[in-house]
Structures are given as C-alpha cells and as structure tokens.
Amino acid sequence: MKTSRRQFLKTGAAVGTAVALGRSARAFADLPVKDAVVPEISQFAYANVQLLDGPMLDQFNRNHAFFLALDDDRLLKPFRQRAGLPAPGEDMGGWYNFSPDFDPPKNMTGYIPGHSFGQYLSGLARSYAVTGSKPTQEKVQRLVRGFAETVTPKFYEGYCLPAYTFDKTNCGLIDAHEFAADPEALAVLNHATDAVLPFLPEKALTRAEQATRPHPNIAFTWDETYTLPENLYLAYKRGAGDRYRQLATRFLQDHDYFDPLAARENILPGEHAYSHVNALCSAFQCYLTTGSEKHLRAARNGFEFVLTTQSFATGGWGPDETFRKPDSGDMGASLIRTHASFETPCGAYGHFKVSRYLLRASGDSRYGDSMEKVLYNTILGALPIREDGHSFYYSDYNDSASKFFHEDKWPCCSGTFPQVTADYGISSYFRSPRGVYANLYVPSKLTWKQGSANCVLTQRTQYPLVPETSIELQLDRSETFTVMLRIPAWAGPKTRITVNGKAMQQGLEPGKFLPVSRSWKNGDRIEIQFDMPTRLDAVDPQHPGTVALMHGPLTLFAMGDKPIHTTRAQILAVQQLSQGSDTWKMSDVEFKPFWVIGREKYRLYHDVS
Template sequence: MVLTTAFCCCLGNAIAQQAQLKLFGLDQVTLSPSPFSQAQQVDMTYMKAMDVDRLLAPYMLEAGLDWPAKRYPNWENTGLDGHIGGHYLSALAMMYASTGDEEMKRRMDYMVGQLAIAQGKNGNGYVGGIPGGMAMWEEIGQGKIDAGGFSLNQKWVPLYNIHKLYAGLRDAYWIGQNEQAKTVLVALTEWFYELTKGLTDEQFQQMLISEHGGLNEVFADVAAITGEEKYLELAKKMSHELVLEPLEQQEDKLTGMHANTQIPKVIGFQRIAQEGNLANWQDAADFFWHNVVEERSVAIGGNSVREHFHPVNDFSSMVSSNQGPETCNTYNMLRLSEQLFISNPQAKYVDFFERGLYNHILSSQHPEKGGFVYFTPMRPEHYRVYSQPHQGFWCCVGSGLENHAKYGEFIYAHSEDALYINLFIPSELHWDEKGMVLKQENNFPEAASSAFTLAMKKPQKVAIKLRYPSWVAKGALAVSINGRPVEVDAAPSSFVTIDRKWKNGDRLEVKLPMNMQWEPLPDGSDWGAFVYGPIVLAATEGTEDMPGLFADDSRMGHVAAGKMVPLAETPVLVSEGIRPEDLAVPSSNPMQFALASVDAEENAFTLRPFYQVHEARYQVYWPISKPDKVTATRKAIGEKDELMLALERATVDQVATGEQQPESDHFFKGEHTLSGNNEGYFWRSTTDWFSYELKNKNSQGKKLRVVFPAKVDGNPFDIFINGEMFQEVKLENKEGSSQEIDYPLPASLQQEARLVLEFRAKNGQSTERIYYVRLMR
C-alpha cells in the first residue's frame, strides 16, 4: 500500500519523537533497467492476459445481474470466488501508478464502474463475490455465528475474501486516483458497520476466529479517508484479542498458528496505532515483527511450514517439507516492515525488507514466462511450481500480482526536510515539492556500489539519509560527493546523514563492499545458507521429475508434488578448522561461487543468486559436518525422513486435519466443529459432523488410516463414506503421543474414484480429536 499524503505518524511514549515520514507515491518513482523493472513488465504482461470480465463474474452474478463471462476455475469457483478480483484491482492501481500504462487505468476504471453497478443492484451498500453471501451476511447480522479457523457459517473465509475487495477499492482510490472507488468503498464500509453494530464484543471475537485478512487495517484506512471516528472504532472491534493480548504482554503464543492469518491482523494493529495514537498496539506489532524476523524466518526472509508457524527451536520440518515459506507471508511481512518504519524509521526494518524483497519476492515470479509461486521449499533438491493466467487462482497469485507492480514504493521515503534512501534499486525519483529529481544508477548486486545524481530547480538544503546496510562491515562504507570523500560517522544497520545545500548536478556515490556469510538456521542446528551481502545463494541440482512445474487448475496444483530426494542423499559440506563461509570460493563472475569440500557423488556445485534460479531443483540450505562425522550426519538427517518418504509412497490421498489449506483442498464441510494444535499435532473434532473429499486415483486405495491422540475420551462416533455407514469407532487409551488405526475398505469402495469421508458424532457428544487422515495403498 502506498500512502502518499493519507496519514502521518506521531506516536507517544512507545518510541522517540521522529520526523513525520511518508512514502512517495508510485507515480513519483520510475524503475530503471534491472531485474525489478523486468519483473514489473512480466507481471503486467500476465495481468493483461487475464480476463477482467471473468474476474468480475462472481460479483455480478451474486448481485443477480446477467453477465456474459463465466467464473474462473480453481479457488475462484469453489468457494473463494472473487478474492483474486480484489487483488487484481489493487495491482491495476499500482501498475498504473508505477508505469502510466493506460490499459491498466482502463481496466481499473472499468472494474470500479462494474462493481458500483453490482453494489447499486444489491441496494444496501454490499458488493461481494461470496457464493450465497447475502444470506450468510444476514445471519451474521442477526448474531448467528458459526466460526472456524477458515470457515464462517459454512462459507470459505468470507471475511478474508471481502477484505481483498476492500483493499482493492482503497488502492484504486488512494493509488489509482479513482474517485468512484472511494464512493463504493465508503458505502461498503457503512454496510458492514450497520450489519455488525448490534453485535456484542463477544460476538465480534467469535466471528474473528475465522480468518479475516486485514479488515481492521482497511477500516482504519477508511477512518483516515473519511475522518469518521466510528470506522476507527469498527477497526478496533475487528482486532482479534486472542492474538493482540499476548503480543501486548510481549508473549510468544504463535507456534502452531496459521502464519498468514496472523500477519495481516498485526498490520492492522500497527495501522490502528498510527490512527489512534495507541503506543501499546505499536509495541505489540513491533514485538511480533522481531519474533517472526529473528526467530521464525529463514535466509530468504520467508517463514512457516505447511502455512503454520513451527516451534522456534526446531526447524527440522523446514528442511524436510515440500511446503516451505508461503509467498503471501513475506508479502505481508514486508508491508508490516514498511508501516513500522514509517512510525519509527530504523534501518533494521529496511534490512529485513531488502532480504525478503530480493530473495523471496523477486524469486517468486518466473522472470520470462510469468507465473507466481505459492510455496518455496527449503527442502534440498526440491523445486517450485508457477501459476498460469487462466488456471491458478491461489492467494499467492493475488498477492503476486501486487508484489511486482509496486517495487518503487519503499526505495525512498521522506519527511518534510529529509530524504531517506532505503534500497539500492536503479530508479528515478521525482520529489516535486522540493523541485528535485534524483536518479539512482547501479548494477547491484553484481557491482557493490550505487550513484545518485540530483537535478535541482534551485539549490536547497535537504538532509539525505543513506542506509548503511547491516551486511556492510563497520568502517567499510565509503561515501563521496562530486568525487570527494565524505566522513562516515555511522554503524551498520543505521543511516548516514548528509545534511547540506544540494545544487543541480551534484553526484552522491556510495560503495557497499559485500562479504560472504554463513547463516545458520535460527534453531542452532547444523544447517546453514550462504548469503553474499543481502543476496541468498543457491545451487541448481537438475531438472528431472518436476511434474506440475506450471500448475493446472487442480486444487493441489500449487504444491510441488514431484519426487522428494531423500535427505540422506543431501550433499554435506565438510569443514575442519575453516569457517563455513570460506567454503564458497569466488569465481570470475562476481555473483557466482564454487563450493569446496562437499561430500557428494557430484561434488562440483556453483552458487548463484537464488532469484536467478528457475525451472530447476535447487539447494539453499546445506548440512555441515566435520570429516569424521559425515556418515553420522547423513544417518541422523535420513532416518526420520525415510520413514516420512515411505509413508508418502504408500499414500494415495491425505488430509492434515485442522490445517487450513489441506482441509480446503479436500472440500471441508461441517457443523459445530473445533480445531486446534496439541503438542505439535493439528486436530479437528465435532459434536455434529464434518467431512472431506478424498481422491482415489486409479482405484489404488485399499484402506483408510486415521490418527488419533493416545489419550482419548472414549466417546463413540461413526465414520461414513459416500453417505453409507463405514465404521463405528470407540477408542481406548494407548501409550505414546498418538495412535493410528487402519480400516480396510470393502471392494466396492476401492473402485470409487471419489470418497466423501464423514465423521459423525453420537448424541451430541464430541468425537475424538482427529489428527490425520490417509487413504493408503
């Protein structure tokens, strides 16, 4: 989000008094040739390939209007209908502001106009693409609330869904300068205000159990736009106390939580802090940022495994799972970093932003063909898959459309009399209020320097604050003005302030020497990544067996489901009396390094920037060992992994119960259900019923395996398959942490291509907690 003049930040006791900061508008910053400008153009080509009328179809059809285009497939016609339309509207506004492309403006204006028509047809201020949404919202307004982690009144995260439209309308107004968008946005906000004004605080909090995106943030934005205090109060009511209260107490309760459900909430806490002068909410957001960045993130800046926060002291799942960091998480962590920086301009926020931008966001789009990445596995020798314009409509497609349209928003920032240079990305800044044009030129990171030329209408005094990155050694940063060295009195991860009267033609140059670093996983295990300056390096390891590289429209198409190479075969770095970073040997190419002392059949590996690695298996993290411990190291990392791989080979289909995306991808339905996390196990139970759809590919399924806790309540319940009674279950306590039971399928069910698995409670007594479901060969 770009806030050019919409708000300023002046927080009380939480932080020292700072000059009021603003980001420049995207229309004030033009990218020059670089990987970022190329990514921007590739994104725009992808956007132009998409059909606006199909993206609008959910809104128009739900309003009862005749509409010639059909809904897109994938997530867009299976319950999350319309969520991409909101992201797309944001991306259009951003891309138009960034490039001035008239087709982006035409599409943006057209979308807003059609949404206004749908809103008018509904007659009450509402517009949305949620199937059967009008009836559902009526139930909510009456206080009839049945919320699960990713469901609300039997709908797939409708609050999360409609948040994307709110954000799209806000961006079309604030960034795209479309006045009609403001009218639609305010009317939609007033509808929600009126809908929920009769709900108690307890009912609000019950509703917020369901994933709701950043609705608290956008309502704070509407308060800033309109000056209406009631919308800021609505924003506070839409803030989830289960997450906020521990953060206010500086307590980490995040393990096991769905990561990208929480990050937008915290952006909202920070935004409300800005509008409402709430120092404790600012501190809560900052505590969250530090926890996620310093204890839960990997080298590329991403976080989460299978979309959830894992324990801070155990990153083993990060290097074993094929569902590593989710792009949406980093998209939102960068947004949070921006907002914290605006309120408290410290270089640490920019240091993290830069790491995530280069290594996760830039790498998450195919640089020539386009297409967006959902999961970026950290599992050695695995790969990523990319979306296609008319097939994949995952959440990371929506945020991906925005990511590459807004690269110019955080390169610079300013107060009334100071210019912050945050990022070293070739670009041209037009600061009209100062009559200044600043042109940044470099070939970073290939050349570790950047030069800035100023064009001034008249000489004037401005404090330029140049970031001293955390990755440049103390005393190594060199600055010159018009060829003359300037004394640098600053430390890494701070800003060098150059306060002088600048005149036309002045040239500021900075040298940014980069060093190789070995960055261990935060849990202290013997796994690490090579980072050169801010750039994470990786090795490519073949292109074999990468099914679904460009995903189809299947519900699981976003997962790289090809063969997982056993961890026991992972190349191991061998080090004795040498720093791990010294194992990366420079080559003639400034951004390529040869790896020395690798214990592997093929021991010649070349490291290059991860953002340059595409359509290949790759390795970011490496285990390291002393020479006499290599065999033991391989055994240790291979034992648990081989059990997992053997289980995967024996599995036809599976559902990780209680985890959002696996359940959604298996068409979860249910009433009066609970889910949670207990001792590392996600689970679901019910006092009524819940169901999944399993695929029995090629009639391979022979038995159903269900995992339960070891300690149980003993309540009987039933399992139905395809509407027929399959198994009555009554469990007894066992030793250990869990128990798994195999139920053979009768011959008739073995031939069914689709198995609807339903758990039904008896007499209103809760079923046992279900930990996992597998259809086995």
C-alpha cells in the same frame, strides 16, 4: 426487483449506512481525515519513484501487463452469477469461481469465489499511479462500475470466508479511489459493506474460536476477521465515513493477539503465519489513527519475534504457513518434512507493508535490511503467473527443492503478487522534513521537491551482483538537505562512501542510516562501495551445523539437490566467477541467487563440520 447501478449510486449507500448504524450517513461524501499520529518519515507517492532497467522493473511490468489483459467479464463473473445478472465469459476456475466440487480440504476448486478481485483491482490502481497508463485507469474504473451492479448480500450466503474476501474488496475500492481517481469507488464500498455486515461476527475471532461454532465444513473455520482493521482504518482516513473507524475498532484482536504482543509475550507459535503478520499492519494503522502506543508496541514486538525466532536465511518464514515454537528445532526439521517453506507473494507483501510502517515510526534501518533480504531471496525469484492462473505460491527450502506452481488456479498469492511488485518504488525511498532516505539500492529515479528546489535523484547500480551504487542529484537550484543512506548490518569495515570523489571519514555505522547533510547542487554524486562479507547462517539454534551461505544481502543456493560434504572454511571460500556474475563456485558446486534460478533443483541449507 433489481436495482440499477445508477439507482444504487443515488440512494443505496446512504440508505444502507443509515440502516446499519441507525443514523443519517454522509459516508462517501466526507472529507479525508488526518492521522492522529503523523510520523516524521513518510512515503513518497507512487508517481515519485520510477524503476529503471533491472529485474524489479521487469517483474512489475510483467504483472502490470498480465492483469491489464485479463478479461473483465471473467473477473466479474462470480459476482454477476450471484446477483442473478447475465454472466458472460469463461470461468477463471480454481479458487475464483463457484463450484459444486468444493470439498475441503480434499478438493479446493470453488474455495473462495471472487476472493482476489479486490487485490487485482488494487494492483491495477497502484500500477496506474506508478505509470500514468490511461488504459489501466480506464480498466480500474470499468471494473468498479461493473462490480457496483452486482453488489448484493446474496453473494455471501453460504460463503466460507466473508471477512477474508471483503477485506480485499475494501482494499481494491479504496485504492481505486485513492490512486486511480475513481469517482464512484467509495459509494460502491459503502454498498459492499452493507452487503457483508450481516455475515460478519460480532468481533474478531481466532481460528480456534471459529472451530467451536457450527460450521458446514472446515473452511468456515479459516476466516481472517483479525486482518480487517488495517483497510477499515484506511477507508476511514480516505473519506469513506466514520463507520469504518468504528468497524476497525470492533475487529481489533486485542485480547488474544495485540495485548500479549504489547507485553512482549510471544504468542505466534501455532498461528497462521501470513495473516498474523498482516494483522500487525492493523495494529500500526490503529496507532496512526488513534495514537495508541499499545498497538505500536504490539506491531513492533510481533515483527521482532518474526525476524528473530521464525525466519530462514532468506528472510522467509512460516513453513506450512504456521509459526513454530522457538527453540524447538522445528525450523530445521521442516527442511525434510515440507516443500511449503514460505508463502512467498503473500508473505512478501505483508512483510514489506509492516517494514515500511515500522521504518516510518522508528527510522530503524533494520527494517530496510529485512525488506532487502526478502526482496532478493524470495519475491524477486517468484515464477510469473501462468495464463491459466497457476501461480507461484511457496518458496521451497527442502533438502531436495525446486520452484513449482500451486496446484489450484488463482490462489491468494495471485492477488498479492501484483500488489507487492507495484509497491517496489515506494519501498525504495522515504522522505522527511530533513530530506530523503535511500532505503533500497535499486536502479531507480526519484523526483521530488525539497524546499524551493525541484530535485531528481537517479540511482544506477547492478547491486547486489556488483557491490556498489552511484547516486546522482539534479537540482534546478542549490538546496540544503540530508540524504540518509542505509548501511546494512552485514556491511564490512571496508565499506566506503564518497561525495563528489571525497571520502567520508566519520559516521559510517553498519545497521544505521548514515546522514549526509550539505548544500546540494546540480550534478552532485554519491558513490557507495560495499564490503560484502561471505558468512554462514544456521537454520535454528538446535541445528548449528545446518547453514545457508550468505554474501551481503544474498542467500546463495547450491544448484542440484545432492548434499555437500564440506567444512565451514571450505564453503566460506566460495568465489564469484567475476564481478557482476550471477554465479559463485566452490570446487565443482555452483551457487546462485534465488531470482536467477529457473526450474532446476537447488539446495539452500548444508551440513558443515
């Protein structure tokens, strides 16, 4: 007998939870809980930050419009099919729909049906929170209602990655609740949790552990149970019920991952890159929820290993989606072995999340520096998703490189792309009782209340093509607070800051936030002029002569794929054609930032003498 959505909403979640935990459940009616640890630095709400004209706003708007226009029936089709319901609409194809052709790794059609539904739902919910677009909110709530009717354990029968897909479903539903005010999302989540629990293992499993268990094909060894805790903790804190905290604890991968990381043992080499960076977010949410300093150390140390031993000059990491052994020369060797250098939308999404978390815990501007590097040199240059679902997946750092789409439709990066672009605003500014942190120098407007003053901070800039930014404050009454300005570690000694035309003489230190404290009044203005040095960054210590050209936060890519025969002095003499130009030139070679490159050939690293 089929259960209607109304019947399910009335009884399904409570009954399912009681069965799963052996107790009476009030899960989706619980009040939100407070963090055990509340960092002094916090995120602004999505609605507090408005991006202004520029490439970030263009990319966000494009993704928002694309997913708003996707047909509901197509998005819901694989769930309706498994539930035995009418399933109108065309197949989306690729990874998204069930297919008899699935034969990994030779044929990935039908790989993870419905896997990215939760990510699309999350991206739309966040986009509504940014824009207030009623059609977007209506679509989110319509999709939640449609999905509710399909929830059944049958969906996961013979399904290769149940934890992977449920994690995204969980994220989408808690975001629909939190950001799109969906009244049913937490009830639907509880029902969806009941459906997946019989198919989850007793604990988080490494990929090696999964390979030792019986499996019909290799894809069943790729599930990512170790990424579950982040969104389970968030579900708990957003009011979905205490069992989500219990489940989060159950799937913490302490023995094989967080314990050694907390002890500063670098166990990243050989691991799948994106999912293990994403798992660091679970460690941080454990810290926030339980106060576990061990998990904070694990997140901090793990990300430090990524930044110092696994990253290219662009900030990207994980060639062939795998972390490499430090001091092996594998990063340099990858330049001739693979075109799959960095899993870009997924990697950028995880990178931005863990950077935001760690910045909040520490106030360390290095995390802002790393966000900035990944923004300009990877994700901002991602090609738009095509109507047929082909998506930009890998940044290519091969010696003969180009931008290309993933061979399969609707891969995982089609889901993280709208999420990371919706997060651009909340990555740009942070707040604390002292005032505000200006983390990214992007065209934007921040609106907030400081003390008794209603404040607006407007940033106008063409940074980083022009090495300056202007910040204007509008207040309805004077108020004393601090504006914390991120001074990048690369900033040269001629970096200059003025407040209302008066130069600041002390306190400016690259690699730190500079506090500017005063009684601010309407019309006050901060001007920053950055000294952007040009420098070289070696791919790894074993290839010191294989270098990328850097200018401030930008990695500059040589157009064309022919080797450049030059010296360090010659390549460092490269010149921007004019201030604001997106082109630098050395002799007859042009260099461009990643986001302005189309389908031309380019080269990132060069052998210099």
